[in-house]
Amino acid sequence: MTEVTFRLWRGDKSGGEFKDYQTDVTEGMVVLDAIHQVQAESAGDLAVRWNCKAGKCGSCSAEINGNPRLMCMTRCSDIPLDEPVTVQPMKAFPVIRDLVSDVSWNYEVKQRIKPFKPRKPDNADGTWTVHQEDIDRVQEFRKCIECFLCQDVCHVLREHSKHDEFIGPRYFVYTAALEMHPLDTEDRLPEVKEAYGVGYCNITKCCTVVCPEHITITDNAIIPIKERVVDRFYDPLKRLFRKLFAKS
Numbered sequence: 589m590t591e592v593t594f595r596l597w598r599g600d601k602s603g604g605e606f607k608d609y610q611t612d613v614t615e616g617m618v619v620l621d622a623i624h625q626v627q628a629e630s631a632g633d634l635a636v637r638w639n640c641k642a643g644k645c646g647s648c649s650a651e652i653n654g655n656p657r658l659m660c661m662t663r664c665s666d667i668p669l670d671e672p673v674t675v676q677p678m679k680a681f682p683v684i685r686d687l688v689s690d691v692s693w694n695y696e697v698k699q700r701i702k703p704f705k706p707r708k709p710d711n712a713d714g715t716w717t718v719h720q721e722d723i724d725r726v727q728e729f730r731k732c733i734e735c736f737l738c739q740d741v742c743h744v745l746r747e748h749s750k751h752d753e754f755i756g757p758r759y760f761v762y763t764a765a766l767e768m769h770p771l772d773t774e775d776r777l778p779e780v781k782e783a784y785g786v787g788y789c790n791i792t793k794c795c796t797v798v799c800p801e802h803i804t805i806t807d808n809a810i811i812p813i814k815e816r817v818v819d820r821f822y823d824p825l826k827r828l829f830r831k832l833f834a835k836s
Contacts, residue, residue: 593673594623595609596687597686598631616665619659619675620641637688638660643660645733646733646735649689651675651676651679656737656741678691678736679746691736700779702774704766705773716770729761729765738756738757738795741794742756742789757809757810786810791814
């Protein structure tokens with residue numbers, strides 16, 4: 589058992605400050621355990637969002653020593669305990685209170701993306717014929733738990749606050765899942781180029797690094813989407829081909 593200082597951000601959208609709390613850390617504890625212990629011992633009004641405590645709901649996202657992480661998946665043994673452990677709400681979003689961020693912007697972004705639009709069935713019984721490799725390609729995107737850590741770590745949102753011009757890594761994954769779906773017929777590339785701001789992403793892969801579901805966000809979602817935009821709008825040979833052979 590070790591007594592550890594947790595430096596927690598306390599306040600709301602009008603302002604706040606860090607406050608230190610001491611609590612005992614035992615073997616196997618995660619940061620969320622320690623936060624709950626602080627609540628029970630000395631800060632009963634501390635606001636913290638959590639649900640499953642199993643790394644599957646995405647609720648307990650925060651910044652631990654400046655790094656966007658899930659509190660329930662961050663073991664105390666994996667971080668330095670000989671100095672205060674700083675826990676604060678996600679920087680890319682407005683604060684509601686204490687460790688709770690307002691992530692409603694993300695759901696508003698999702699509403700702007702054109703939904704799935706399937707092609708007509710291939711078979712008389714109303715079913716489709718698809719190849720397994722096409723299904724496999726988009727399967728990893730479905731693992732997203734919407735913790736929004738990738739949104740928080742992205743410099744376009746975190747440092748430059750381009751929320752009006754950029755949808756962020758989470759929604760490029762969502763868009764890629766739709767665009768690569770073997771049955772989808774909707775065209776989202778004009779919006780990806782302009783309204784979604786894909787050009788702002790400089791593929792640093794920081795979003796991939798923080799993803800608790802280990803989704804290959806940059807290589808498998810963002811880069812292929814960028815390539816489709818380049819093919820459509822910037823490749824001179826393909827543009828000429830489309831003009832010559834476009835249907836009247």
